[in-house]
Amino acid sequence: MNPVKIQVRDLTFYYGQHLAIDSLHLDVRQGEILGLMGPAKSGKTTFLRVLNRMCDLIPNSRVQGNVFLDNKDILALEYDVDNLRRRVGMVFAKPVPLPRSIYENLAFGPRLQGKEINSGILDDLVEKSLKEAQLWEEVKDRLHESALKLSGGQQQRLCLARTLAMQPEVILLDEPTSGLDPISTARIEETLTQLKKDFTIILVSNNTKQIARCSDKVAFLLMSRLIEYGITPEVFMVPKNKQTDDYISGRFG
Amino acid sequence: MGKEKLIEKVLMLLAFSAIGSLLLITIFIFNEGLPIIIKTGVGNFIFGAHWAPTKGHYGILAMILSSIYVTIGAMIFGVPLALACAITLAEFAPVHLTRFLKPTIELLAGIPSVVYGFLGVVLLVPLIREYLGGPGLSLLAAALILGIMILPTVISISIDAINAVPNIYREGSIALGATQWQTIRKLVLPAARSGIITAIILGMGRAIGETMAVIMVAGNALKIPTSVLDPVRTLTANIALELGYASGAHREALFATGIVLFIIIMILNTTATLIAGRK
Amino acid sequence: MRLDPFLTQRLVKSLLWCLTGLTLFFLIFIIAFISVKGLPQVSFNFLFHDIEDMGRAGGIFPTIVSTIYLTMVALLIASPLGVGTAIYLTEYTREGWITKLIRFGAECLAGVPSIILGLFGFVLFVIKLNFGWSMLSGGLSLAIMVLPTIIRTSEEALKTVPQEYQDVCFSLGLSKWHTITRVVLPCALPGIMTGIVLSIGRAIGETAVVLFTAGASLRTPTSRFDSGRSMAVHFYILAREGLSMPNAYGTAAILIISILLINITAYTIMQRFLQKYS
Numbered sequence: 001m002n003p004v005k006i007q008v009r010d011l012t013f014y015y016g017q018h019l020a021i022d023s024l025h026l027d028v029r030q031g032e033i034l035g036l037m038g039p040a041k042s043g044k045t046t047f048l049r050v051l052n053r054m055c056d057l058i059p060n061s062r063v064q065g066n067v068f069l070d071n072k073d074i075l076a077l078e079y080d081v082d083n084l085r086r087r088v089g090m091v092f093a094k095p096v097p098l099p100r101s102i103y104e105n106l107a108f109g110p111r112l113q114g115k116e117i118n119s120g121i122l123d124d125l126v127e128k129s130l131k132e133a134q135l136w137e138e139v140k141d142r143l144h145e146s147a148l149k150l151s152g153g154q155q156q157r158l159c160l161a162r163t164l165a166m167q168p169e170v171i172l173l174d175e176p177t178s179g180l181d182p183i184s185t186a187r188i189e190e191t192l193t194q195l196k197k198d199f200t201i202i203l204v205s206n207n208t209k210q211i212a213r214c215s216d217k218v219a220f221l222l223m224s225r226l227i228e229y230g231i232t233p234e235v236f237m238v239p240k241n242k243q244t245d246d247y248i249s250g251r252f253g
Numbered sequence: 254m255g256k257e258k259l260i261e262k263v264l265m266l267l268a269f270s271a272i273g274s275l276l277l278i279t280i281f282i283f284n285e286g287l288p289i290i291i292k293t294g295v296g297n298f299i300f301g302a303h304w305a306p307t308k309g310h311y312g313i314l315a316m317i318l319s320s321i322y323v324t325i326g327a328m329i330f331g332v333p334l335a336l337a338c339a340i341t342l343a344e345f346a347p348v349h350l351t352r353f354l355k356p357t358i359e360l361l362a363g364i365p366s367v368v369y370g371f372l373g374v375v376l377l378v379p380l381i382r383e384y385l386g387g388p389g390l391s392l393l394a395a396a397l398i399l400g401i402m403i404l405p406t407v408i409s410i411s412i413d414a415i416n417a418v419p420n421i422y423r424e425g426s427i428a429l430g431a432t433q434w435q436t437i438r439k440l441v442l443p444a445a446r447s448g449i450i451t452a453i454i455l456g457m458g459r460a461i462g463e464t465m466a467v468i469m470v471a472g473n474a475l476k477i478p479t480s481v482l483d484p485v486r487t488l489t490a491n492i493a494l495e496l497g498y499a500s501g502a503h504r505e506a507l508f509a510t511g512i513v514l515f516i517i518i519m520i521l522n523t524t525a526t527l528i529a530g531r532k
Numbered sequence: 533m534r535l536d537p538f539l540t541q542r543l544v545k546s547l548l549w550c551l552t553g554l555t556l557f558f559l560i561f562i563i564a565f566i567s568v569k570g571l572p573q574v575s576f577n578f579l580f581h582d583i584e585d586m587g588r589a590g591g592i593f594p595t596i597v598s599t600i601y602l603t604m605v606a607l608l609i610a611s612p613l614g615v616g617t618a619i620y621l622t623e624y625t626r627e628g629w630i631t632k633l634i635r636f637g638a639e640c641l642a643g644v645p646s647i648i649l650g651l652f653g654f655v656l657f658v659i660k661l662n663f664g665w666s667m668l669s670g671g672l673s674l675a676i677m678v679l680p681t682i683i684r685t686s687e688e689a690l691k692t693v694p695q696e697y698q699d700v701c702f703s704l705g706l707s708k709w710h711t712i713t714r715v716v717l718p719c720a721l722p723g724i725m726t727g728i729v730l731s732i733g734r735a736i737g738e739t740a741v742v743l744f745t746a747g748a749s750l751r752t753p754t755s756r757f758d759s760g761r762s763m764a765v766h767f768y769i770l771a772r773e774g775l776s777m778p779n780a781y782g783t784a785a786i787l788i789i790s791i792l793l794i795n796i797t798a799y800t801i802m803q804r805f806l807q808k809y810s
Binding site for chain 2: 537538540541544545547548549551552554555556558559562563565566612613616617619620621624633634636637638639640641643644645646647648649650651652654655656676679680683707708709733734736737738739740743744764767768771772780784787788791792794795796799
């Protein structure tokens, strides 16, 4: 069995007075995809943002509990947040290509790590990341064109490649296919399945079928609480909790 | 992390430059001018009709009145014209015409005041002298020139205010059978009222604070005007004309004039901000 | 007797169009008149020769240099202050009493009449700090005058940069300051430039502030402590003293054309910037 990459213990998060996450407790193992499902406002996106400390940017928020990445608590005050964000990459729901060329979008992150990167290494990194994101064939001849010209699905794969260029250990995806057509969605799901052997992936989705297709483990969050957590085929076929069953069957959502 | 905090503190310091400058201006002007106001007595200073600084008389009533009259005149001339223009461009003119004309008008706001004054002297003053009598350099000339000067400001802000009224109001009114003008008069203008009032007050502020153009056409005589053809000296002109050679108490008196001007403008601007804010 | 509303509308419309035409006529006439009378004056000699005989003859070279010098000083001071303020307001604080106070200060400052700024510059820079009538005193005073404009336009420009760009940068591990300097500022740059360019236009045309802080020396300034007369001041003196009508018109023509070109540039930059984001 793969080693545990992330351990979440008693995680609680407040937006002002509003409780967004209530005593969350789970493990994420290396090399697996954890799917996070649940209706809107159940705390899924908030949880993702705790994992890369983007929650720090939310005004009036409070976090309690511990989140251990490789046995170190990332919520500790002295933890190097910038470094955390390089190890834990994030793909947002809406594709956000930077207003630059495709090449520059990918080179942006690595360049700013402060290392003197010569162009040869950068070229290789760009090509590798684009291949991993399954975008290379489509853009290899127009690397220096503006990224804004790509289609929605391509832009999202670009964002994934951009995250991969940072060579992270964990990849967080927040409803990455919510605005995309079925073909682009399928391509991204396929990419994730290929990627998981080298990374730890956490995928948030409103689409239960996508979670069923892609993830190895699944956590069901409802109104800030973790209702059920287990191996995907088990949770979907024999859910232990009635609420889980109702959600999967679409009785609410 | 320390570097980030430092950057934030530096930026905060920069951010207080605007309010810091304002404070400095207030402090220095008051510091220079307040003593003479106190020595002369506030009532005597503001309501004294006699300004003869070399002889120790510091009464600025003539100038306060002149400033007020000139500004009122500028408003009488400029505001109707500006509103007419704003209504026409915002409501009646085709969109591409307005899209060309509005920035053009704003461009014209950039014409320096000395140029307005110059044209006033060269073209307007002789006309007044010829057809209406008097020296030409007069209250009337100043009011007219200032009225033209404030046109771009008042037009531009009024157009914004009128455009801000949601189209739904207009459509509702037309659907009931009202003409466009009726809609404008009864719905749009009242809805845009606070924006238009802001525009007018800002125009007023510009008129009262205007110096160079007024110096060139107003005549600068030191008496309380009794007719529009009389030459007048405004508060601003008073300061600018004498600052070059004033010293000692005389100079302090000019700063004191500045204090009065400053207070009047601050009141106007704060009023405008409050009205705009209440929207 | 109630007038038929459609008739009223016709009458009103005619009246309004007439008045609008009158307004536009005034404004365009000003530019046309000055250009027609002044452009013939403008020649290579006029632009590059020294002032002679108190302005009755010769060119206006010293005034051009003074104007450029003063504007440069003003921008060098006001740009960092203004853009820094805008960055602080949009990126480092939320709406609260601090931001309201800063904005209040900027708006009040915008309303201070130029003669008061002249008085202030006179007492602080010329006298108390002993800079004398100089490019430095004039530039500092002009900087205060244009500061509100730069703050306002910079703030608006920064606000148009999508928040998502910043989220992406943070998620890649970028520090806040680097996010601002490498992504947000470059995106907002055209809008910020517009504000700076507009300020150039205002500074060039300003007389009252400059007259009492930079003086009216006829010589070409070579250092920041030199006095000098800007084009606007020169024009004012020529006109008031009646020294030379042709030269006055010429100076005015250059002044107006420069300002118009500058404002058109600013407007064009702004239009292209808006197109990119909408």
